[in-house]
Amino acid sequence: MTRSGDLQDSLIVMVSGGLFGFGLALSGMIRPEVVLSFLQFHDWGLMLVMGGAFTVALVAYQVFPRVRGAPLVTSGFESHTAQMAPETFVGSALFGVGWGLSGVCPGSAIAGLGAGNVQMLWVLLGLAAGAWLQGALAADASANGAPREG
Amino acid sequence: MSSVFTSTWSYVSARPVFQQPRWLQTRRWRLQLALGLVFGAALWWLTLGPEKVLSTGVPAWRLLLGGAVAGYGARLAGGCTSGHGICGMASLKLPSLLAVLTFMATGFVTAQLLAAVGAAV
Numbered sequence: 209m210t211r212s213g214d215l216q217d218s219l220i221v222m223v224s225g226g227l228f229g230f231g232l233a234l235s236g237m238i239r240p241e242v243v244l245s246f247l248q249f250h251d252w253g254l255m256l257v258m259g260g261a262f263t264v265a266l267v268a269y270q271v272f273p274r275v276r277g278a279p280l281v282t283s284g285f286e287s288h289t290a291q292m293a294p295e296t297f298v299g300s301a302l303f304g305v306g307w308g309l310s311g312v313c314p315g316s317a318i319a320g321l322g323a324g325n326v327q328m329l330w331v332l333l334g335l336a337a338g339a340w341l342q343g344a345l346a347a348d349a350s351a352n353g354a355p356r357e358g
Numbered sequence: 359m360s361s362v363f364t365s366t367w368s369y370v371s372a373r374p375v376f377q378q379p380r381w382l383q384t385r386r387w388r389l390q391l392a393l394g395l396v397f398g399a400a401l402w403w404l405t406l407g408p409e410k411v412l413s414t415g416v417p418a419w420r421l422l423l424g425g426a427v428a429g430y431g432a433r434l435a436g437g438c439t440s441g442h443g444i445c446g447m448a449s450l451k452l453p454s455l456l457a458v459l460t461f462m463a464t465g466f467v468t469a470q471l472l473a474a475v476g477a478a479v
Contacts, residue, residue, distance in 0.1 A: 210380045221387045225394020226401065228440075233402035240421075241479060247469035248478070258443055265448035281387070290451035291436060297460050299435025300442070303428050304461030308422025308468025311416055311479070313439040314432060315359040317425065318392050324400030325413030330418050334425020339363035340371070341426075342433035347375035 215282045229319040231261075238320040241310030247308055306338075359394070359440050360432035371441040415479045430459075 235257045236242045246254035273285045307313055317331040365385035368376040432438035447452025
């Protein structure tokens with residue numbers, strides 16, 4: 209790939225991230241209080257945001273691969289590598305506990321920092337530590353003869 | 359957005375688990391995407407946001423511990439609210455739908471238990 213192609217790809221990726229971050233901020237999802245209010249059944253806004261994002265993504269994922277040969281970046285369309293495995297559900301259960309504790313998920317922690325909320329550094333530190341621990345433990349498990357998705 | 363935390367470890371950790379091709383080949387754009395999120399939210403703050411910087415009443419221990427548990431869980435599950443909730447569900451993946459129902463359920467229980475013991479924010 210040429211260097212100008214690299215630059216163009218980087219711009220497309222950053223603009224995509226920018227849209228996501230702007231949307232998370234505009235919808236209030238970077239405020240932990242709003243997320244915790246949803247989790248206590250007081251404010252159903254999160255359902256609208258997630259439902260809206262899901263609907264747009266669903267249309268995009270179903271339509272674009274049929275009308276375009278390739279995505280704007282990389283050579284082929286890929287879909288999420290969701291596994292029907294115990295790890296998916298144990299991990300999701302733990303993710304929910306962490307989400308309920310902090311009111312923050314990975315995307316809203318990163319975006320929240322952009323809106324000047326330096327307290328999000330606590331969450332980012334935790335997320336990085338959790339991701340490291342998961343990698344280290346997954347490596348130990350595969351070294352013991354149980355290969356699995358990292 | 360949870361994968362960026364694993365892929366970024368490949369820059370500093372020599373452990374084989376972080377040096378897999380799937381992280382080496384994607385770590386650059388994952389960081390660029392994260393940087394985009396920061397810029398996008400900053401643009402909102404500068405144009406439509408409040409004058410003061412955002413802050414939260416959630417105590418630091420809950421932010422740190424919640425982040426660590428969520429980080430471990432999301433990486434074990436292979437996705438978070440955006441990975442399973444948006445990308446996975448929009449790809450019509452059944453495990454993603456079940457993952458979302460699972461983390462919604464434990465999220466409800468955790469937040470409501472905290473509120474019940476007087477720790478609502």
